[in-house]
Amino acid sequence: MSTEEMEITGVLERVKTGVEAFDELVMGGLPRARTTVVGGTPGSGKTVFATQFLAHGITQFDENGVLVTFEEPPADIQANMSGFGWDLARWKKEGRLAFVDASPPANDELVIGDFDLAGLLSRIQHAAKSVNARRVVLDSLTQLFDHFIGDPKILRRELFHISTALKKTGLTVLMTAERNSEYGEITRHRLEEFVADNVIILRNVLYREKRRRTIEVLKMRGSHHVEGEAPFTLLGGRGVVAIPLSSLRLEQHSSTLRVTSGNVDIDEMCGGGFFRDSVTLVSGATGTGKTLLVTNFVSGGVEAGEKVIMFGYEESRGQLFRNASGWGADFARMEADGKLKVVSLYPEAQGLPDHLLTIQGMVDEFKPNRIAVDSLSALERIAPETGFREFLISLTSFIKKREIAGLCTATSKSLLGGESASEQHISTMTDSIILLRYIQERETMHRGLMVLKMRGSEHAKEIRRFSIDGTGMHLGEPFKEAPNVFRE
Amino acid sequence: MAARLLRLYIAGNSASSRRAQQNLERLRESIGAHGWDVEIIDVLDRPELAESARIIATPTLSYEDSVRTRRIVGDLSDTVRVLEFLGIDQEDEA
Known part of the structure; x- marks a missing residue:
């Protein structure tokens, strides 16, 4: 030597x-x-x-x-x-x-x-x-x-x-x-x-x-x-x-504290609500009600006395506020009370690493109890596949590290099911997955919701029908014949 | 006529520095020592002078009396080219 x-x-x-x-x-x-x-x-x-x-x-x-x-x-x-x-x-x-x-x-x-x-x-x-x-x-x-x-x-x-x-x-x-x-x-x-x-x-x-x-x-x-x-x-x-990636250690301890999803029926399906420091993915085709679930998640948090931050990448603040008021949620008042911060950004405005830093910076400044991101699919289109994966890992571990509840949405490409790339990437990284699907039953099209995964908890296994009206989402009876929600 | 000044920056006792000093001495003899002053600066002893003259390589011969500073880096082994570059006509001066 x-x-x-x-x-x-x-x-x-x-x-x-x-x-x-x-x-x-x-x-x-x-x-x-x-x-x-x-x-x-x-x-x-x-x-x-x-x-x-x-x-x-x-x-x-x-x-x-x-x-x-x-x-x-x-x-x-x-x-x-x-x-x-x-x-x-x-x-x-x-x-x-x-x-x-x-x-x-x-x-x-x-x-x-x-x-x-x-x-x-x-x-x-x-x-x-x-x-x-x-x-x-x-x-x-x-x-x-x-x-x-x-x-x-x-x-x-x-x-x-x-x-x-x-x-x-x-x-x-x-x-x-x-x-x-x-x-x-x-x-x-x-x-x-x-x-x-x-x-x-x-x-x-x-x-x-x-x-x-x-x-x-x-x-x-x-x-x-x-x-x-x-x-x-x-x-x-x-x-x-x-941007820290591979060096991130899985050191977040998980909490058993439950928080509301903003919808009592979904809370029940999840075994009593989301976990406080968990990330939930809502996946569904366009028009299935993802943004509504986000709105519920936001107002449910604010009603429970929490602070909420929301990042929108598909719609302007004006649109997001209008959607919310259509379902009886007053985002403007929540913001005025200092309970809510809505951030609307064009995905193309900056690269993914910068988006991540923006999110991290605003979360650390506003110190919310929960965070909503609508949608990941909009961010996915501006980045190479590896870059998007890195972004997701960093985002989910950041959310967990801050011990806040996270809800992200992803748009599936086909109306009836199938997995989008973001679903493939994120499914292993999120704690819970909620699928929203169009389901054909004889001559009519229905909407169905299921909890696909709920880490560390029992959850309902059935696919529930739901409808949307001016007061929000209403869950109905389960489908009797099991449709294939993963059909391509 | 005021003496023209050549500064030679060297680094201690290195082989190229010694060669440069010998070559410069030969050069002075060939053009006639009259009218030329030579100052030898060892950058190892006087780093602050190397700094102010912004010397990177050694040996460096600096001819600062002309309109424009001219520098020759190296051991000056090719005397004809050295004179050419400095604008000194060997036959006239000799």
């Missing part, structure tokens, strides 16, 4: 990046005194990620930093990063951040013969010493290769030397490098092969006219990491915000 191997078998100290969900992917942060290469196409968020790494160190851990800029002069970076709430100029003045300006100077230059990068290294070390730095960012190395375009071999050797020298003094190094394509070679000039202990990839893929940003840990020398792409978003005032 070489010394290198001996050393890495010990527990590596972690350096938090400030991107919470990302730190979870890499077991707490980047290993201290190691070099990490962050690769990404232009506009993938490399500079933001790298700057956040420094900013977080400065503001949260008293770990000062050095920012080596190859592309833009420091003044430009300061201006670009101020939108994320990072005051680089002030930190510089306070002696917590030092710049090394390695952007191309405006003079004529020629390369004749062999050279090294001792000039750069000595400037970085000088800067690190002057602010007693613990973290160093070099952004981006690709610019350096463009500068000395004829000598990639020398640069590789020299960058290896710089990386080694900085690590030796205990600095945690983050280098960014450009990629030519989202799924091609890891970085241009294959930098990662000779300098990187760890490799991270940022992606920015266009999908159905929407940007989908992901972060992937490709390599983490000597330690474990979560595999696969995790979505993230860039937010003003915050920077890189990754």
Whole structure:
């Protein structure tokens, strides 16, 4: 076993990046005194990620930093990063951040013969010493290769030397490098092969006219990491915000407390109501009464003295309010009383990760006892399948973590049954499923409701007829002959 | 005529830095030492000077007296090209 191997078998100290969900992917942060290469196409968020790494160190851990800029002069970076709430100029003045300006100077230059990068290294070390730095960012190395375009071999050797020298003094190094394509070679000039202990990839893929940003840990020398792409978003005032997914643990304890669905008959069918921290899916074809069940769920909560938040993705606030008043629920008064908050958004207005953050932000601000989402199918159409699945996992675990009752709707594609994609995805993640179906009986069409699943509880197994009038939903007798509600 | 100044940024005792100093010395002899001042700056001893001149690579020869700063990175092994780039006509000066 070489010394290198001996050393890495010990527990590596972690350096938090400030991107919470990302730190979870890499077991707490980047290993201290190691070099990490962050690769990404232009506009993938490399500079933001790298700057956040420094900013977080400065503001949260008293770990000062050095920012080596190859592309833009420091003044430009300061201006670009101020939108994320990072005051680089002030930190510089306070002696917590030092710049090394390695952007191309405006003079004529020629390369004749062999050279090294001792000039750069000595400037970085000088800067690190002057602010007693613990973290160093070099952004981006690709610019350096463009500068000395004829000598990639020398640069590789020299960058290896710089990386080694900085690590030796205990600095945690983050280098960014450009990629030519989202799924091609890891970085241009294959930098990662000779300098990187760890490799991270940022992606920015266009999908159905929407940007989908992901972060992937490709390599983490000597330690474990979560595999696969995790979505993230860039937010003003915050920077890189990754969406926690696979690292989510099933640690929510389940409650046995029951809350009303807003309809006594359905409560009875469910064995006494929904559980307080459970997510229920209402699935049905268009016109079967999903929005009515949502309205019942909302007003039932408010009548029981709870606070309710509702996210509508199919109808405007005006429409939602009109529908509700048609069934005797006064949403406007509930909102005025501070008991209800109705949020209506176009699914296309933002990507799914941003929708998730919107929901999380508003829930944490309003602190409701229950949440309704109408409908998941509208959100599904703007996202790739994997993205939608990730969104659902995050949403349901978030709802459970906050210990609030959730009701989501999904539209089945065929009128008589069959499973929509959202049903397939969500059925394993939700605690309860209520199906609303058109059921043909001889020459007439009826509507039927059944509780398909109720985790941790007895529930009625029959399919009940129901009708809808001005006062809401009324459940009738069960169907005598069992129709096939799953028929395609 | 005021002496023209060449600054050579080196990194300690590295092979390329030594070669650059030797090559520069030969060059001065060939164009006549008169009228040329040479300042050697070791970036390992004076990182703040490397910082203010924004030196990345060493050795770097900087000719700052001309209208526009010209720099040559490397060990200056090709003297003809060095003179050409600095705009010094070898025969006239010699």
